[in-house]
Amino acid sequence: MLDSAHELLxxxxxxxxxxxxxxxxxxxxxxASQPIHNxxxxxxxxxxxxxxxxxxxxxxxxxxxxALAGVPVAVKDVLCxxxxxxxxxxxxxxxFRPPYDATVVEKLRQADALIVGKTNMDEFAMGASxxxxxxxxxxxxxxxxxxxxxxxxxxxxCVAAGTVPLSLGTDTGGSIRQPAAFCGITGLxxxxxxxxxxxxxxxxxxxxQVGPLAWSAKDCALLQDVIAGFEPxxxxxxxxxxxxxxxxxxxxxxxxxxxxxxxxxxDSEGVDAAAVQAVLDAAKVFTDLGxxxxxxxxxxxxxxxxxxxxIAPSEASSNLSRxxxxxxxxxxxxxxxxxxxxxxxxxCKSRGEGFGDEVKRRIMLGTYALSEGxxxxxxxxxxxxxxxIRGDYDAAFNxxxxxxxxxxxxxxxxxxxxVDDPVQMYLCDLFTVGANxxxxxxxxxxxGFDQLNLxxxxxxHAPALQEARLCQAAAAFQTVTDFHxxxxxxxxxxS
Amino acid sequence: xxxxxxxxxxxxxxxxxxxxxxxxxCGCSTEFGAPPNTHVCPLxxxxxxxxxxxxxxxxxxxxxxxxxxxxxxxxxxxxxxKQYFYPDLPKGYQTSQFDMPICADGFLEIEDPADANQTVxxxxxxxxxxxxxxxxxxxxxxxxxxxxIDLNRCGTxxxxxxSEPDLRTAEQCxxxxxxxxxxxxxxxxxxxxxxxxxxxxxxxxxxxxxxxGEVIATPIVEIKNMNSFRNVAAALAYEVDRQYEEWExxxxxxxxxxxxxxxxxxxxxxxxxxxxxxxxADYRYFPCxxxxxxxxxxxxxxxxxxxxxxxxxxxxxxxxxxxDVTAYDADVIVSAGPEMLAYYDSVATACGDGKxxxxxxxxxxxxxxxxxxxSVDQFAISADxxxxxxxxxxxxxxxxxxxRDVFEHMLDKGVAMDQAMKDLGIEQVDDSEIxxxxxxxxxxxxxxxxxxxxxxxxAVGALIGQARKANPNANPQQVRELALKMIEQM
Ligand SMILES: [Zn+2]
Numbered sequence: 013m014l015d016s017a018h019e020l021l022x023x024x025x026x027x028x029x030x031x032x033x034x035x036x037x038x039x040x041x042x043x044a045s046q047p048i049h050n051x052x053x054x055x056x057x058x059x060x061x062x063x064x065x066x067x068x069x070x071x072x073x074x075x076x077x078x079a080l081a082g083v084p085v086a087v088k089d090v091l092c093x094x095x096x097x098x099x100x101x102x103x104x105x106x107x108f109r110p111p112y113d114a115t116v117v118e119k120l121r122q123a124d125a126l127i128v129g130k131t132n133m134d135e136f137a138m139g140a141s142x143x144x145x146x147x148x149x150x151x152x153x154x155x156x157x158x159x160x161x162x163x164x165x166x167x168x169x170c171v172a173a174g175t176v177p178l179s180l181g182t183d184t185g186g187s188i189r190q191p192a193a194f195c196g197i198t199g200l201x202x203x204x205x206x207x208x209x210x211x212x213x214x215x216x217x218x219x220x221q222v223g224p225l226a227w228s229a230k231d232c233a234l235l236q237d238v239i240a241g242f243e244p245x246x247x248x249x250x251x252x253x254x255x256x257x258x259x260x261x262x263x264x265x266x267x268x269x270x271x272x273x274x275x276x277x278x279d280s281e282g283v284d285a286a287a288v289q290a291v292l293d294a295a296k297v298f299t300d301l302g303x304x305x306x307x308x309x310x311x312x313x314x315x316x317x318x319x320x321x322x323i324a325p326s327e328a329s330s331n332l333s334r335x336x337x338x339x340x341x342x343x344x345x346x347x348x349x350x351x352x353x354x355x356x357x358x359x360c361k362s363r364g365e366g367f368g369d370e371v372k373r374r375i376m377l378g379t380y381a382l383s384e385g386x387x388x389x390x391x392x393x394x395x396x397x398x399x400x401i402r403g404d405y406d407a408a409f410n411x412x413x414x415x416x417x418x419x420x421x422x423x424x425x426x427x428x429x430x431v432d433d434p435v436q437m438y439l440c441d442l443f444t445v446g447a448n449x450x451x452x453x454x455x456x457x458x459x460g461f462d463q464l465n466l467x468x469x470x471x472x473h474a475p476a477l478q479e480a481r482l483c484q485a486a487a488a489f490q491t492v493t494d495f496h497x498x499x500x501x502x503x504x505x506x507s
Numbered sequence: 508x509x510x511x512x513x514x515x516x517x518x519x520x521x522x523x524x525x526x527x528x529x530x531x532x533c534g535c536s537t538e539f540g541a542p543p544n545t546h547v548c549p550l551x552x553x554x555x556x557x558x559x560x561x562x563x564x565x566x567x568x569x570x571x572x573x574x575x576x577x578x579x580x581x582x583x584x585x586x587x588x589k590q591y592f593y594p595d596l597p598k599g600y601q602t603s604q605f606d607m608p609i610c611a612d613g614f615l616e617i618e619d620p621a622d623a624n625q626t627v628x629x630x631x632x633x634x635x636x637x638x639x640x641x642x643x644x645x646x647x648x649x650x651x652x653x654x655x656i657d658l659n660r661c662g663t664x665x666x667x668x669x670s671e672p673d674l675r676t677a678e679q680c681x682x683x684x685x686x687x688x689x690x691x692x693x694x695x696x697x698x699x700x701x702x703x704x705x706x707x708x709x710x711x712x713x714x715x716x717x718x719x720g721e722v723i724a725t726p727i728v729e730i731k732n733m734n735s736f737r738n739v740a741a742a743l744a745y746e747v748d749r750q751y752e753e754w755e756x757x758x759x760x761x762x763x764x765x766x767x768x769x770x771x772x773x774x775x776x777x778x779x780x781x782x783x784x785x786x787x788a789d790y791r792y793f794p795c796x797x798x799x800x801x802x803x804x805x806x807x808x809x810x811x812x813x814x815x816x817x818x819x820x821x822x823x824x825x826x827x828x829x830x831d832v833t834a835y836d837a838d839v840i841v842s843a844g845p846e847m848l849a850y851y852d853s854v855a856t857a858c859g860d861g862k863x864x865x866x867x868x869x870x871x872x873x874x875x876x877x878x879x880x881x882s883v884d885q886f887a888i889s890a891d892x893x894x895x896x897x898x899x900x901x902x903x904x905x906x907x908x909x910x911r912d913v914f915e916h917m918l919d920k921g922v923a924m925d926q927a928m929k930d931l932g933i934e935q936v937d938d939s940e941i942x943x944x945x946x947x948x949x950x951x952x953x954x955x956x957x958x959x960x961x962x963x964x965x966a967v968g969a970l971i972g973q974a975r976k977a978n979p980n981a982n983p984q985q986v987r988e989l990a991l992k993m994i995e996q997m
Binding site: 091092098100105108110111112114209210211212213214216217218244245246247248326327329330332333334335336338339340355359379382383384387391 | 556557559561590592594597600789791792793796798
């Protein structure tokens, strides 16, 4: 029932369903799912019901309603909400309530969406499994012994568990697309600057981007149309007209579209045969839809992960300096429970207690990479490589309209499998970080299942500002495939 | 008395707070003296998710300062984060400009106080924009440390102007600062109020001692916390003696001790070493990813050029040639600031008599605003009204002292000139009325008549006071001329 946002909209318009009924169903679904999946860090059932009743009254009174009226949406807990906590799944912000809404949250409210709550994530969006959350693991609805991916693990799991049709995630190196792939849903990382970052708690400011997750490309497009657009409060926001993504999903005709197949990524070490097969099968589907498949390579691909793991921690080390216990957030006490009088001790202990291991690891990496005497060797060199990586995309998009490859080397992994081996965890971003480094939009969509019957995703890149093209191609793919219509069975373990 | 001759080498770092209504990266007010933490927003508070947006006015004022200092305005400037932890810096970094400042490579020429005919050119290495930090206030209350933070100042725009080490004496430093301040105030770049912290000076100083042909440099000392020009001079003079003695007694040189940071204790009139953490800090500068590099557009450059009208020295010269006032008068007017200069310009142009305008502005307007403790912008009598009053004097319709009565009445009652003249009963007195008045006076003062007839025309002056007593609106000039004429005919 809560699978399709655009269907919920038309059912309400036809009078077959009320916003109140939808809200009640969403709350019931969350109540059933939460003890199993722990996708949420905060849910406000009463507020959602009250809002839904208002929407019904306004509809009855003939008032004009927003583009997402009565549609439940979950928001990743890294986006500021003034009526709910914003924790970033960190002890540091356990009790933090921002006095303002993120721009994307404002836009959801203006669209009359029902914001049901905040979703769990890796602490400060650092991780690929949601295992670094201070508020416990989120379970993958396809197999509760496995991670939902990360960092937007809660954002993907809440959709896959059937609690909401839409959710907002953020993507710094693959944090929307990898969990979407692991949870068998569709996720879009828009062009850098397409969606305002105002009110997004920064991890790596030059890479972060907010984007939608949903079962289908159509629903992603619906949400993307609501959140996209120039905003003067974000200086990196792009002052260009937006393209209607949802309208673009109405055409399944891909004739004349050139799709570049990233064949070399299929040969990469550690890529599962089923993931390779899913991409090759998808290429066939695109051919059937009228597209032309062209083999293409992004020559600096092997530098993506090392470049990313210099730039992202460097920015993070700076962005997270503000969490020092002085003005807000966690402030440590001394052993007797009293205020610590010495400033440096207060800083050290507050940050020591407030941050988890992965966050500390990245702060240390970034601090090192920016230090005098090392910045040229690491940070500045990474900036140069980043320019080369962008150049690869520019060159590729001279020849093709889209790029096709796998989203992840494998399907969802088990808890504990990688969390103690940071390098293995960082390699989860093998195929996704390029889009963030280059600032181009990319999307993951369900395209198969492996031998464990776990979902696999394919990954599409488009040139900057071409979200509509991505949505069109993905929606076309979904008109002739049904991977996005598969649902996990009742909670179980497939080991 | 030092044994060996030495050269003092001084470079200054001057922070001026730009005269913008709002802060550098948010819309909060920059007003001074508001209750603590009332001019703050999520950005000033360092809340997560808040983002900076550049204040265009701060860019313009910085570029304007750059033009005045003969700087290049590079095509691109960018923002960098300077990172350190301190409670008055809630973000944990200061947004500043590291390697691409908005202004570079300029100079400021000063007259050498030791030789007025000698012009000294002081190089300006760079001027960069940055945000100010908040204010920490440390209280020792009842034996326990209590620190309070006021973030009102956090995020106000500062332009840091860095000179080459071209200054050789404390007096040159004061001349440099005086000229710089006048320029910045004149162009509207900054108020430069040291008491309010909108002008702050740090000095880097050392000595190059010539020991029988071998030049030995003493450690460079950066002196902070000098809150007046007088303190700058005193601190530098003290530091020069201290460095020489330190070298003489302890042998400290730049090779053994590098650079250190000292504060100035105004009470004790001494410099003292500050914590050494400053020198060892690694600020880990890197480009701020929340802000785009700035390219000043041609329209912006054109706007700045149009704001760059004339410098104080040019204004002084212009007043002398345009209005024929003395160098002294021109200096008084220009030194009173750009608002006063604009006021004077309007009065002088409108009344057509620069000298009279100068005397009225200096004596009456300046005295009056000083008494009221206001600025000329708030002065009740507009430049047009004052010009009209002066025109009445020029036309012979009002005597100077009677005009002063009108001026005072306008101020006291807050009325326009016409109303003031009416209130004081001033109107053009009928000629026949004056004639009968003078005839009456002549008949009552035969001695004056005799004196004038005896060749002493000045004796007629005695009548003028009596005439004005009888009728305050009698024009002295008219009374004088009429009396002389009537005596001649007697
Ligand atoms: Zn502010």
